């Protein structure tokens with residue numbers, strides 16, 4: 001059974017339909033890359049999967065781990081193992097990164113009937129993950145994302161993922177804003193988390209990331225649909241040729 | 257989205273759990289205010305002539321004053337002739353000498369409020385003076401405090417047993433003529449707490465007064481006077497609740513603090529008077545004058561307040577920094593929800609050299625609540641080397657509420673350093689969603705953010721109070737909000 005099965009998914013924001021029939025199957029252990037032009041609906045798909053209420057699902061279904069995903073609240077999806085690394089991580093002043101992450105981890109553990117970690121155990125766990133991510137201790141004691149540089153925010157997302165150990169991670173343009181060294185570290189962190197039990201959907205515009213995190217599949221999302229799928233070589237093709245050829249001619253005409 | 261917005265808006269809408277009424281026979285005087293009423297109150301309390309004169313002078317002055325209108329609050333005119341100025345639970349004989357003699361109904365009331373007066377049952381380390389309507393009904397740990405020369409008990413008792421001390425300090429920080437409500441209080445105050453910590457004594461336990469308004473249509477006018485003599489230290493807590501009633505009730509208190517050389521007073525309040533219902537009906541008018549005088553060198557007065565109750569709050573705990581190197585602090589969290597209004601802040605008056613003051617104000621507005629910070633920093637010519645740091649932050653929950661900031665600054669000495677920071681923020685849907693995506697429920701997310709917003713103030717509160725304050729804000733780290 002697939003870990004995630006998206007069938008003919010439609011979603012709108014306001015009156016505007018953004019996702020126009022997405023089909024995608026992701027098995028445990030796989031890494032899928034999603035590429036596509038700006039505004040094509042990649043982040044929308046990520047947000048719909050994590051349950052953001054401002055996006056209204058108008059059709060189709062999503063089965064995750066045998067359950068109807070669209071039935072679950074955002075927090076329950078997270079507790080069931082869905083993690084979204086945000087394209088734009090949100091600042092939460094006044095709440096320490098450490099405290100936030102501990103609260104998150106413990107609600108997830110509680111959901112699975114595990115004992116909550118106390119401060120000592122938590123710090124042990126975090127220390128190990130910090131090493132992998134080359135995270136600065138200072139960032140942990142600061143309020144969540146507050147005043148972080150763009151790159152620090154992205155690194156913090158992947159650090160959170162490393163601590164929360166999700167089943168399905170959706171990384172939305174985690175490479176944007178990272179310098180070359182940071183990109184390697186982050187990709188290293190992501191690769192360290194690849195496992196037969198875990199799947200990842202990596203949204204990116206650049207081959208650069210995909211040469212570090214080598215995907216099993218590459219999909220092109222355009223105008224709310226997956227218009228092409230292939231293996232890792234598809235990313236190289238796209239980099240050379242762009243997306244223009246992939247649009248359906250009739251839809252492309254009349255659009256700016 | 258609508259779900260998070262609703263939760264944000266209603267998270268503070270917990271039911272008021274302290275709204276019950278105690279059935280107890282009261283000894284009340286007729287409605288209205290006149291010289292005769294002032295005389296009657298004084299007579300009931302068997303006061304000395306000088307105090308009656310002091311009251312009458314205050315009353316006559318009050319008649320010449322107008323109710324202040326500058327505060328950023330609005331309410332129907334108060335009819336001062338429709339208020340009952342004195343009500344006490346009917347005493348059996350001379351009033352209680354010990355806890356065993358206190359009416360069991362009253363003991364039950366305080367137990368229900370979470371303040372067991374039975375000394376054995378009390379959290380070790382807190383002595384409580386319980387004020388019920390117009391009178392103090394019990395003070396715990398008196399004996400233990402007395403061993404160190406600390407006087408702590410009801411104001412009425414202090415007038416009888418330590419008239420010289422009372423006379424020396426009463427009105428010395430907040431003169432009877434200070435303002436409309438202070439004058440009214442001076443004329444009709446009924447009871448309150450008095451505390452004197454002698455030279456060099458560090459008070460070994462937290463002192464606290466718990467104010468309870470019970471009777472209907474009664475005003476509560478208590479007076480608190482705390483004196484820390486040279487080198488003395490004391491930490492004092494004040495809590496308050498009232499039954500739910502659909503008429504407004506007036507609470508006009510005066511608090512005076514005096515710190516002599518090297519003395520320190522820490523005064524913490526968790527104010528939880530009945531705020532009125534969701535439509536803004538009923539609730540307490542909390543018009544209070546609180547002021548501390550740092551008279552001695554190196555003295556320090558620190559105010560910490562968590563204001564969650566009352567329909568209207570009008571309150572500016574202030575410090576007069578007279579002694580050289582003296583320190584004044586004000587830490588405040590004020591929450592207004594539904595139709596609550598708060599106009600609160602502080603005044604720091606720097607007179608002595610190298611005096612420093614710190615102001616940290618956190619206003620939280622929800623529902624239709626209106627929250628105003630009003631703060632004054634005044635640095636006189638004599639205050640060479642004075643420093644002030646002020647920080648005023650507002651947090652909005654929802655979009656029907658308001659936050660307003662009025663900082664006033666007057667600097668007459670060029671060596672002074674003054675720093676002011678202010679911010680307004682809103683709990684955003686994106687913040688809530690970010691938390692939920694990490695598995696944290698909306699309620700926990702809101703309480704986490706609110707708690708984070710207030711923590712600089714909460715950490716100034718004594719432990720037990722910090723916990724109570726957090727609960728009051730609907731902030732429980734276990735996530736039991738709503």
Ligand SMILES: Nc1ncnc2c1ncn2[C@@H]1O[C@H](COP(=O)(O)OP(=O)(O)OP(=O)(O)O)[C@@H](O)[C@H]1O
Nearest residue numbers: 013018036037038039040041042043044045054087
């Ligand atoms: N909150 C919103 N309000 C209005 N329009 C929105 C909102 N969110 C997304 N959209 C619109 O939906 C479309 C798809 O946006 P989305 O963010 O999913 O694109 P994307 O593929 O992630 O683009 P990019 O590569 O630039 O990140 C865009 O046209 C965008 O303007």
Ligand SMILES: [Mg+2]
Nearest residue numbers: 042043044087
């Ligand atoms: Mg995007």
